[in-house]
Amino acid sequence: MPTRILPAVGDADAVRSVTTLLSQLPDAEPVAPVTDSTQLVDTLARLAAESVDELPEVVVVHERIGPVPALELIREVALRFPAVGVILVTSDASPGLFQAAMDHGARGLVALPLGYEELASRVQAVAQWSVGVRRHLGSGADLLTGSGGTVVTVCGAKGGVGTTVTAINLALAAQASGRGSALLDMDLQTGDIASYLDVQFRRSVADLAAITDISPRVLADAVFRHDTGLALLLAPGEGERGEEVGDRAARQIISALRSRYEVVVVDCGAQLGGAGAAAVELADIALLVTTPDVIAVRGAKRTVRMWDRLQIRKAEETTVVVNRHIRGTEIQPALVQRITGTAVAGTTVPAGFKELQSVVDAGRLHALDHRSAVKQALWRLAGELGLAAATEGTRRGGRLRGDRGHRGDRAPAGLRRRREAGG
Template sequence: MTTRILPAVGDADAARSLAGLLGQLPDSEPSPPAGDSTALIATLARLASESLDELPEVVLVHEHIGPVPALELIREVALRFPAVGVVLVTADTGTGLYSAAMDSGARGLIGLPLSYEELAQRVQAAAAWASGVRRHLGRGADAPTGPGGTVVAVAGAKGGVGTTVAAVQLALAARASGRTVALVDLDLQAGDVASYLDVQFRRSVVDLAGIQDISPRVLQDVVFVHETGLGLLLAPADGERGEEVTDRAVRQILGALRHRYEVVVVDCGTHMTNANAVAVETADTALLLTTPDVVAVRAAKRTVRLWDRLQIRKAEETVTVVNRHTRSTEIQPQLVEKITRTRTARSVVPAAFKELAAAVDAGRMQDLDAKSAVKQALWALAAEVGMVETPDVPGRRGRQRGDRGPAGPRRQRGR
């Protein structure tokens, strides 16, 4: 049996050295190396979306891979692609790192400088483990066979552009279509998801921040099941505790949620932190809310440039949503697209303040009238980006899940 191997190596010299040895392994099929963590995850997600059998048996992660640290990357690969054997390549072969690598989900460790014998042994062991897992998964109808659920990050260009309203309605739309949905409030200092859905719950995302292994039972204890069926992971009541939620914690939390829910909607708020930057980076779809005014559009442009500079997300991988749109405004979606250099969603959200007032004041966004133009537009947006097959709202016909069009979620990212 041929063993497919995907190395993740950022350094060109290290990549050549590793490729030379991999080419000597019998019955092996090494792939071109992924140059960074983003490219690795994107490649695995693309392959997993086709079939479990398309995934490589072995992934080799070099210690100097970036921008995500090697151990965090191993943890994410192990969580999202459990049928892949991950091996760490490192100069530190001490027991401390070995233990940390195993805790992160690695199946072995290869010391530097590389030796053929050790490489062959570790690759063979990881491949045998991966093959055993795949045989096991093949017998279980409910076992995860791909990258898990879809993550949709919703961010605002500035305060007051309707980020939380959009996130809540998108989650409700996905839930109404029959999917299991989690709504995560990562606006850690000023999150309002609980207020919009009339929820009083003492647990929050902070309760998961310090947990190394988030099991289904742990998630069940922290996630609040709303009357609509949404699973809510709320922001902390005390905003200062948001600092406890690190980027590493968010990666682990979103990875765990992916395997429990078909759709994970993340309200990222309007202020960029390490925590919500991870959500934007790892999301299958990133939506940036703006209103059609000069200040908001300029803020959207700044946000897109910030994401690009920090290698969080490219402009072409972002979908900008125009909220409170009117036909009479001078700033139309085409101009927003030109200024931000993003893709603009075809589903624009109309300015209809009176429709929202009663539901917002009562804290019951789930009771927003089905005839509301705002609700219809946001549920149509959910269909446009592939969150639902058709929006379950009178008067609007959605697109089929496979017909995502230019504003649908990207399937592969790389740098």
């Protein structure tokens, strides 16, 4: 049986070198190479959705792959696709990097410049390991397809636009719909989810920052189970501890949550550091909350442009949510769409200070009356995004503005990519 090998190489010259050598290996069947980390994960997810048997036995990751660093990419592949063996191709063959690669889930390391004998030996060993894993899994292999849950990030165009209220309600709607859901507070210095839900907690996301292998038991110890059934992973009570959570830790924490819950909602706040940027980059759906005023819309535009410059996320892969919408105001969703260049959620959220004040002050946002216009709108938004069962109101009015597709394709770009990939 031929060994299917998927190269993940970002550099054009390296692509030619790697694919040429792979094609010369005995019984090798190189697959068309992928050129960045997102394309690799999406390709594997699409194949895994069909069957574990469709996955390549070996993935070869070049050290200059991007935008996700090679070691972090290897960890994500190892967590989500445990029947795939990963080989790291690198110019640094030091014992330190070898150990780091193994710790992140690689099955082998090959030094640059590539040599036929070393590559052939490593590919053969990793392929045999992969075949053995699949044989051991047997009929249960379909349980490890690696698609994981849907990750939704909620960011604010500026402070005070309603980011946390939006994030909490999306998570509550998903949980109430019967989907196991987690809410992660990645607003590391000023996160207030605990206050909105009147939660007293001991452990926070900072307690997971230094852990290199987040097991289900370790994750369960850090998560607070709310009365609604929602799993909460909260920002640290001491704001200075937020600095302990870097982009690497954020990737590991989100990957661990994604493997355990169907929906993971991440409140990133309005100030985006390394951890929040990593969350937005990993997200299947990235929401940017704004209010219909000049300052907030300018902030949304500035954020979208920054994400694009830093290669965190493209404008067309971002969905803006208009909060505190008033029909008669001059700034309407269509104008927001033109200014930001993003999609805009078809569901707008009305202003509701009076109906929110009492439950927010009491720390019982989850007890907001079902007749609340704000709650109805946010739960419709959850249905529009595919996070919860669509209500009649969602089916009538929940269409993303700027999406000219047919009626069956109204999800944001990130969610469409995930659906196409089998997630």
